[in-house]
Amino acid sequence: MRTTINPLAELKSDTAEMITKSIKEWAEKEVMPYRHEIDDNFEMAERAMKKLFVDIGMQKLLVPESAGGAGLSFEELPPILYHSFSEIGKADAGIGFVLSALVASSASAIGSEVFDFMVDKLSSGFCRVSIVPPQFGNDDFRGFELAKAVEKGNKIRIKFYGRPLNSGFDADLFVVFCNYDGVSLAVLDGEEVERGEIVKTAGLNASRNCDVRIKAEVEKSRIIKGDAWKRLEIYLNLCLSSLCVGSAVDSCRIVGDWAEKRFIRGKPLKDNTVDAEVLGEVAKEAIEASMAAQFLAKSMLEDRSDDEIHTLSAITALKCSGAAFNVADRAMELMASQGYAREGLLEKQWRDAKSIAALLNQQHSLLELSERFFASKLWER
Amino acid sequence: MRTTINPLAELKSDTAEMITKSIKEWAEKEVMPYRHEIDDNFEMAERAMKKLFVDIGMQKLLVPESAGGAGLSFEELPPILYHSFSEIGKADAGIGFVLSALVASSASAIGSEVFDFMVDKLSSGFCRVSIVPPQFGNDDFRGFELAKAVEKGNKIRIKFYGRPLNSGFDADLFVVFCNYDGVSLAVLDGEEVERGEIVKTAGLNASRNCDVRIKAEVEKSRIIKGDAWKRLEIYLNLCLSSLCVGSAVDSCRIVGDWAEKRFIRGKPLKDNTVDAEVLGEVAKEAIEASMAAQFLAKSMLEDRSDDEIHTLSAITALKCSGAAFNVADRAMELMASQGYAREGLLEKQWRDAKSIAALLNQQHSLLELSERFFASKLWER
């Protein structure tokens, strides 16, 4: 047993086990042999993504069986996402990051008119979805700028300039937070979005991003109103949390191997208390993250308000991304240069985990928690 | 909703609700009106403890119904402990600390010969139990000194000098970790233990402690062998974790009230983002702790190995005690002098949480995790 714990009883399922097994095989065949280079060579990541998304079918989890998908229900989803994203996180967090947006978007669209539009895309070959969340700018969405949506006859005109959360350069679909009837999601075809140059980033290289200019007119049916944006965030947070659990477990494994092989003062690192303490810390963080992510998945199977789960999911994602980073960071301290070298594999987890943590926008999330729990009035609307 | 979340479905129970209600009433009547003074006036704490332990019956949760107790089974216990200790933690962590040792000891003794001996004590009036864990010293128990147990005819002679975990000065029973047949627990009558002077401590004042000298000869039936010590630690960790969740929630409540009443820059504190961020942080920590403690309680209802639960419980207790301290500490930063003053109530939670965190011996626990997860060989046995 190495920094993993048995999942909660309700999170065990045959389907989850089956999918996890496929992902394990995929990781061993498609990722592990190329892990040193995958960050420099996007084709490798893309090939691995295609296998995962299309062949294993992770992009069709929610696509109805009639359309060639797995047709999973909301009741089946949380355990499967917890397990599958944990597994992906052990291999390549960037790929999981790209997938998370697709899964979260599909989940948010179920039951809406636009779902069929998405299903078409999701069931016809390799597909990436980009999320365009509110961002630094003005005051529309709790202090963040939101895409503008204006009614124009039967259509809605969507306007936005800025940076998506992920895969802006490659996405086939864009799910855009916009100010229509409160906050809604607009689903755009990739062709409706003008893209800039690829932005180089610290990590998550499978997700190529760029600034985008949106100036589209779409049918009203392409808008998902109501709490869909919350559902999107809930599923995104679950996927990212689980991904980070996998990343933390992988970092623990890497540093554990090193601590066994590396000798200092005549003993393996792990038998020196100063190093053992760091190992204890990383194990603790990884387990804490796993407990939190499982708690979230389990809660989603229970009868709870969307608001409560939304809040729990935000807390869990912050916790897990922070944990994945801390584990990699402290592990690197133990491995010194070896952790910092590309061959060591650890440094990729370190860059990826930090990127996820940064994208979750800690400051802003904390302010939202303050609104939620303490009724702080921080934003005038 | 204020920094609390609905419990996991499996942790809801009518009994738990009933007990929680009694504890709430108890807190309102017996603790809240005296909270400012309770630390200076042990009689107040003792009176409140008597009500809680005897009248409400918290000391008899595990005592068979035939002996006037609640006769709870292991399956009922975790949810009840989670809820009741959370509730106690909102009122007085010190009292919960004293109770936790009693509950954990009873749980560890169930099924052993000594249980009847304990039941006698637990069912005949106000009773306190002190735990004597291994401590700074030598190498016997993973680097800690353990009481010496030597067979002498039909009896076992127990020798120890040092400091119990809690209530050493007042306890009617002592449960002593000793080196008999591996690690065992010896249950001693308070009269078999020689006590020193009361030690003044930073917090947890309901638990009066002292150094003790043990030089007792007891029947073999007073020894609980096998994994009982692990069970004791598991239950102790659950009680303390839940207690700390309650403490964190109470600190959130206190700072939340203040942040509403206190004006700065013409607005309530909570509407200034710099302060709101701190509120967000404390809410996050409190919820994280609650998730972890619930996860532990839920795990205890599942089919898991003692070892796994033991480890989870250690992680949870570290997490929750750390969280309770951080919440109080950051809340105090926001409340400034008002948080530091005795009237503010916060400072008591702050001292108590820190004391629990310190007593859990973080350094040592991390090294144990390292042994567990990375097979570090830190202690020669």
Next chain:
Amino acid sequence: MEFARIREFESPLERYLAEMIKDWGEKYVLPYRREFDEDWKEHRYVEPALEKLMVGYGFQMGVFPGEFGGWGIGNSDYFGSITARLMEEIGRYDTGIAVSVGVTFWPLFMITVKPHINYDLCAEFSELFARKKLTIAANAMTEPQGGSDIENLDELRGKTIRTTAVLDGDEWVINGHKLWPTNTGGMADLFGVVCTTKPGEADEKYFAYIYIPANLPGVKQGEPYRKAGMAADKNSDIWFDNVRVPKHYRAWGEGLDAKYFREIIATGCLGSAAMTLGAMENIYEILYEKCGELRYRGKPLKENTAVAAVLADIAAEIEVSRAAVYTYARMLDRPDIYGERYSAEMVARGRALKLKVCDACCDVARKAVDLLSHYGIDRSFDVEKHWRDVKMVQLWMGGRQLCQMDVARHFYDCKQL
């Protein structure tokens, strides 16, 4: 061992004072320190120790210029360094006594530190402090309605001050209610009072700093508060009810009061950082001793590498903190090089120093408590005392958040904080 600092700036006076404090601390504080917590109200142990230092060793006259019988700390070229050293050395023994001494000097800095020495007031007040009797001052700032608003001079410019000073002929008539000043609860003989000559106005010319002897009619001190720690520092309410003082008791007058008051903030930050530095050093000394005695895994605690790592973090924190404290102290010593002590820059630097060093100290104390576990929370090991005491230092003078805003405002040129 001595932690890092530039030793070239240690003046002979500083060294001499430090030796006196050591002598005093070992004789008059350490034997009684563990009684202080219960002594918060009566000060049966605290007051004799304080009196010994202030009267017996003569510190009470320290800041006054030599011509009035003082030691001239205020007009020395080593004003900052000496102040830091005093607070550091007293802080080793008790941060509560340190703040009590510091806050006695504090209001006097307005009139005793060059280049702004008010000779008239020095002459008058030095007589009070020259008595062979413990004489204490207090700096009355905070008011009930608005926490850190008064220290927040750059933003609010005194707008929220409610303690009023009205000139009636040759006298100021003062009315108001102050909370939390150190050295109150019956201790203070002289107050330096922050008040306004025009309530509700955000203009520094209405900001007034006026001295009020505590024995005047209309001055009332409340009972000391009970706190988590810092028992040697008495805090309480003060009420001023139509208190009348001579017109010349206003420190400097329109505009200048606010200007020099910023120096009070700068020196307060230095003192706070220095006394927590002293507390850290004492924690280090205790750990040095106890981690050598307690055993774990068959070795002294400190010989276990996991423990040594924590001990090292603590030592390194002190090393860096001390260098920073004495760098700032030196910067205060040389306004010609670093700018006036009351300049926005020097105040912001002081805030930054206090922010970091107090955080470091709270962290060091927390780690030390954890490390010693059972003994960490034991009052007879003295570590938990420091842990409780120093938290107060982090909280006072407007607390962490105000410190942060002052630092951000200056270092990032923020305009709307």
Next chain:
Amino acid sequence: MEFARIREFESPLERYLAEMIKDWGEKYVLPYRREFDEDWKEHRYVEPALEKLMVGYGFQMGVFPGEFGGWGIGNSDYFGSITARLMEEIGRYDTGIAVSVGVTFWPLFMITVKPHINYDLCAEFSELFARKKLTIAANAMTEPQGGSDIENLDELRGKTIRTTAVLDGDEWVINGHKLWPTNTGGMADLFGVVCTTKPGEADEKYFAYIYIPANLPGVKQGEPYRKAGMAADKNSDIWFDNVRVPKHYRAWGEGLDAKYFREIIATGCLGSAAMTLGAMENIYEILYEKCGELRYRGKPLKENTAVAAVLADIAAEIEVSRAAVYTYARMLDRPDIYGERYSAEMVARGRALKLKVCDACCDVARKAVDLLSHYGIDRSFDVEKHWRDVKMVQLWMGGRQLCQMDVARHFYDCKQL
């Protein structure tokens, strides 16, 4: 604005060098800095920048005494302060270039810094560096088998060193394999090599520090490693296979090599702390600019108090770190007051400084990335570059744990770590 330091110790030479670096950095680094990451192997952008500084501005001769055409940094009375300033100023632009320059000086410190100036070797090697051609040195310490064991001199006394030096007539014959030195991967022209004259012995007299020109037969440098960051710093393997050098290429001889090598540790710690200080200052500058431009809640990012609080923590961290770096630098400048640079005390202080300042820098960089969120991880904002780069500084020279042990050993008098 300038962060805290004692300005009285800034020498004219230091000020002049700092101005040159600023000029160089703006012209030759900033326009190309974003290309460095992909340039890790070829150094098509890095090398011209480095060459400009070393040859164009002449820094390459900096440490040699004046009589050999150098600037005499090594025998200046401001050796520590100047070294710190160089590393700080270059570190603002790129910590990778800073370490490349620093590590060129580093092995030369053994023979160019007073009082241990080896005039013969200075004469010989200064010719190499006087060429109008980029000339680089490297300090070959770490070996494959045991991470930080070599830097861990106080505990292991060279026992685990496997690179051997055997005297054969008038020549040393060197065999061994080194990992990770800065300035390898084909860059170095001269190595300072840590080796042993008696493998397996824990006695400092067998510790040898021998210079090996990189062009000698039997010297082989591997391909540079790909790393998380720090692309301007090439690291690789070096193999010495029966390499022969003249006997007098051993720096000082039995006992003295080990003794002065400790000074290498002390100065390495100072340089590491100073360059991360520079990185922090650049992060501060970027935040100053970007947090004024980006808007949140209708205001510049920095005008939101929650953001300002983080910005303040960052500024305060830099303020304290800089004071500490220059305090230590001054202490190295004056062995007469603070003890020899190679004394256990000064080495431990250096370790403590590196431990804290590197931790502070990693923390500052992490906070800055978080604060800017999307833009924090964007390579065109340069913050994430520093974040990746500076982690390396925390890890080198034995990493955090060795730093901690060295600090604990000295400050707590530990004997068995």
